[in-house]
Amino acid sequence: MRRDRGDHGPRRAPLRDPRPHRAGRLSVLDFGVIASNFRFLVVQGLFGLGGFAGGTLRLAIPAIVLGFVLGIFIGLARLARSRWIRLPATLYVEFFRGVPLVMVIFWIWFIIPQLLRLPIPEYGVALTAFVIFEAAYFGEIVRAGIQSVPRGQVEAATAVGLTGAQTMRFVVLPQAIRNMVPALVTQMIVLFKDTSLASIIGYVDLTKAAQIVNNREIKPFELYLFVAVVYFAFTYSMSRYARRFERRPSAV
Secondary structure (H helix, E strand, O other), rough: OOOOHOOOOOOOOOOOOHHHHHHHHHHOOOOHHHHHHHHHHHHHHHOOOOOEOOOOOOOOHHHHHHHHHHHHHHHHHHOOOOHHHHHHHHHHHHHHHOOHHHHHHHHHHHHHHHHHHHOOOHHHHHHHHHHHHHHHHHHHHHHHHHHOHHHHHHHHHOOOOOOOHHHHHHHHHHHHHHHHHHHHHHHHHHHHHHHHHHHOOEEEEEHHHHHHHHHHHHOHHHHHHHHHHHHHHHHHHHHHHHHHHHHHHOOO
16 A cells, blocks of 8 residues: 655645746836826926926026036136136136035025025026036136147237137137037036936926836836936937037048
8 A cells, every 4th residue: 555645744845936036026117107207207307398497408408508608708717817817717616616516506595595685496596506516617628628729820810910809719719619529518418417416405307306206106216217218318419419529620
């Protein structure tokens, strides 16, 4: 008579392949949260066209343009012969390059409204802080770009009768801008990514919009992966365009 071995002693649980378990965990990821909140994330968070005061591009583009324009004047002032013009520009650059951007945002958010006794909206605070702060870096880039132009170019322009302003406009700046392109694009990329710091004062940029959605949906991986992809797409496109722009004048 055969004995049934299955009736004696504890039975061992069959071994399971851990791979289905991992696949099950991956299946929990729900990227549908991006689609269901796409309008808020992109229209509001990225472009700033929603009901909140915000938008990454709405802040980054004016900050780049105004910061660069102010940086041109600062860079030219750094090269001025007059000490009374050169010294304040130098102090401006050294000061703002020595303090963190978040500190500048806090200064304008807390101190300026008390001095003016007027409330300043989040967008105005963020834009002012970015323009003032980034102008110091753009100014140094402009100064270095102008100094990279061979002095013989200036002497040749003077020899044919161009004034100092004409030499700067038609001879120095066109060559300097080409030399500035790599550093300018790098600084623009830094500014674009730093716009997320404006969320500390309630400014709803792309990162803040993802945080708001995550507080409701609890999908941090999907949301912040989407944010990372958007940032990468913009910064990579800027780098590619800069390389094309850099090669274009050399072919002429």
